[in-house]
Amino acid sequence: MSYVYESYDVCIIGAGHAGCEAALAAARLGLQTIMFTVSMDSIALMPCNPNIGGSSKGHLVREIDALGGEMGKNIDKTYIQSKMLNKSKGPAVYSLRAQADKQDYTTQMRKVVENTDNLTVKQGEITKILVEDGKVTGVQTFSDAIYPCKAVVLCTGVYLKARCVYGDVSNYTGPNGLSAANYLSDSLRELGIELYRFKTGTPARIDKRSIDFSKMTEQFGDEEVVPFSFTNTSEDVQREQVSCWLTYTNQETHEIIRSNLHRSPLYSGNIEGTGPRYCPSIEDKVVRFADKERHQVFIEPEGNYTNEMYIGGMSSSLPEDVQYKMYRSVPGLENAKIVRNAYAIEYDCINATQLKSTLEFKNIEGLYSGGQFNGSSGYEEAAAQGLVAGINAALKLLGREPLILDRSQAYIGVLIDDLVTKETHEPYRMMTSRAEYRLLLRQDNADMRLTEIGYKIGLIDQERYDKFLEKKRLIKEEIDRVEKTTVGGNAKVNAVLEANGSTPLNSGATLAELIRRPEITYELLEEIDVNRNPLPKDVIEQVNINLKYEGYIKRQIKQVEHFKKLENKRIPVNIDYNQVYSLRLEAKQKLEAIRPESVGQASRISGVSPADISVLLVYLESK
């Protein structure tokens, strides 16, 4: 029999990367918050790869940090190797990526959530969402305890009806043998929520002592590490780093895979879920890219206090005996001892077009959803959505305006807009190519873009905000100064220019003009810039980027202005598309299904043409 246990403002279901951010945000905004997890030992678990960040994901982490989230700080505490990727390829795609000590990552995050005021963490499986009159009223656990609450955030990750598979072996469990949540799906279906079934996979973990590293290439971290969190300086986070290792598959590996493909659950039909194209299993790669002679394999440590090594690039769901042969065919892994087998995992998730941009369900007030459950993949994507869902659940209860970031403000905005606007049929991964204004959405300026917003929400404290304002001031003043400072074409100036392979000056030029030259940087002009005051590195970085890429940046700002016009044109929530005269049937159906919030969002729905948008504009105007 059910009974009422305790009341809360906000209830978070799941304590992974999304759940932790959601719970911390809600609690920090002063709401009584409870977070449920199937296991207290799996808080902020990293069940797949041991890294945080990477291309575009690193951007997400820095944005989370600028808004007052926890992920950046936690990886700064627990990284064991860090690199800035894409350093030669343009400032918009610089990407910070760190190897985490997985155990330590979990422990440190657990420490934070367990010590946050207003936040209760509880082990237990939620089986039901309680809704009355289209409004959330509480949740019910497996033990029939009812927790009345005003808002719920679903952060169930891959746990709903989770099933792990390799070969013909399958288990109804979540990752790492943790118990799956087998009841909540039905409760959600009863509420009219449409569910999908997705799959993803992970490679084997191998005992370090059984690996012959002499056959591999060692990969080091950066000498000077850039922190993820804007609250840390480079000096704060320097520490001794561990190495990763690179090796390759070969024809023998591919032959083993090819001759056993019929035993893969993907090909036998034993897996029905849709997998992601961007992180294919090794068997997928061998089939789809048959002409490639070898594939890279990255051997990455899972932590400082374990011998387990993650075999990046070789996720698989082939049977155990095939995995054994396959891994051992790779140079350096001839005698490999497998600690954990590779497996694929299937799980229930939602069609995220059922959500508003606030991540609240359109049809159920107070029910929010964030993370992998929304059809995304990746720790960072999950954390970003969890943060937004948690913030919005709290802001709603506080009677405040919701947080909606648009595509020109943040990767988080692109991520959420894509999820709620374009139906995704595979787990969604963030990519820099999805961000049309990426020159503006750089990882280096995430604080410039979002600190103000985080401060207004209440997740950035006064001290940090003041520091941010100071940084902003320094950048502006320094840019103004170098724009106005002229140097002549004298011997000293030309010596510096020539030493750096730059054309000497005949007449005067401003320092800014010199910095705009591809081969010159702000730092290189120190000698000839006599009135220069010492500035922090992050300020200098902004001066350099803003001046050097000014032309490109201005062009994107212009595009953004255009984009904002349609974005600011809101569509009333109660619009009846049947009343919109002369809208094409396909457009009508798509608009009805997704119910976009702005004309801009409507224009991004596939199947809605520019003419449909004109028709919609005229209709809106006539109302």
Add this chain to the structure above:
Amino acid sequence: MITDTIAAIATGMSNAGISIVRISGEDAFSIIDKIYRSKNGNKILSHQESHTIHYGYIYDDSKLVDEVLVVIMRAPNTYTREDVIEINCHGGVVVTKKVLETVVKYGARVAAPGEFTKRAFLNGRIDLSQAEAVIDVIHAKNQYALQTSLNQLRGNIQEKISLIRDSILHDVAFIEAALDDPEHIELDGFSDSLLEKVEQNLEKLNKLYESADNGRLMKEGINTVILGKPNAGKSSLLNVLLREDRAIVTDVEGTTRDTLEETIILDGIVLNIMDTAGIRKTQDVVEQIGVEKARSSAKQADLILYVVDSSRELDENDFTVMDFIKDRKTIILRNKIDLEEKTSKNDVVNHMKQYTSGEVFVVDISAKSKEGIEELENILKNMFYEGKIQFNDEVYITNVRHKTAILEGIESLRQVKESILNGMPEDFYSIDLMNAYSVLGQIIGETVEEDLVDKIFSEFCMGK
């Protein structure tokens, strides 16, 4: 909310020789100031009073484009409630198009179909009760433009643009794949091979751009079909009309014409002339197909030239043709008047009158001796200028729109080239490449959507 400045040809271009290029938006005055010159060269239109008319010339830099009357109207008392300029052009179709292009070159954008009406509505000029009518205008114009845009592209232009886009998308996808997965995909040395490809594509686009002016990009003009029974002299007529000095010689590689279709320019009027199979009753399947084709081309034609053989009696094949053309704008050409007459002008008119109550034009010609050809040409010109031939004039605007898109594509690729030569990082290439991809898509009616992400995944092996 709408601030950019749009322009289009506001009149049907087949009407009476005067056409109006209309400009609306906040830059209307600054644009006209750049291209208008009064007779004494001193008048600045933005300094003149609203709702006045000014005589003068349109110049593109130092090049005279047309002699015009310009009407200036300041917001809000205009059709769109924005600043509006109307340029009355006198020089005919080709020149009007040039005027529009000049306006676009100096900062306007070619209006989307129905956009003036839409603006008038959105700015409160048109009554709310007319919303449905406004939507109908937008719709009708859009569909028309869409059809025009694809149907009127010449030969394999669509394919050519597709190929350029594919090549661009492949390169962007490669760059993006490498940026997204730097540990699996290397970009070393890529900029050299990219530069080569960008230059090739630039060359192709430049050729396309040049060809737009000569009617090689789009089928501008009057679609004219020659009909008649076998041996009436259809092909000879085509050859006579196709004097060497007028024929569009497709020296541009790949602008292969549809079979048996020729384009001529008659004093600035473009005629697309299609020769057809001779029409006769037959059991032969192949011939039947030819006749069917002729019938369907006749249906879509703006103008029909029906060739009657005056040296033979009219027969059932002629009557079949007369039945085909009864509702169509037609000029009947009584050919072979250099031979002994078996069918008189009256015979033709009387028979034709049995099928139609409309006016019947008959011109006597001899394709062989070229007698009557000049008269035919004069009749054609007059019919055009008097607005007696209805044809798809949207195509002129579409062509300017396409030219602008090609130009923008060229600009984007030039920017890529410059970025490569300046040693900019790869990220910057892909932004401009993607822009080129997207603007070129407008020509062939394709949008971007998920193309890039799909391409990345299908062509490059990514990920853990």
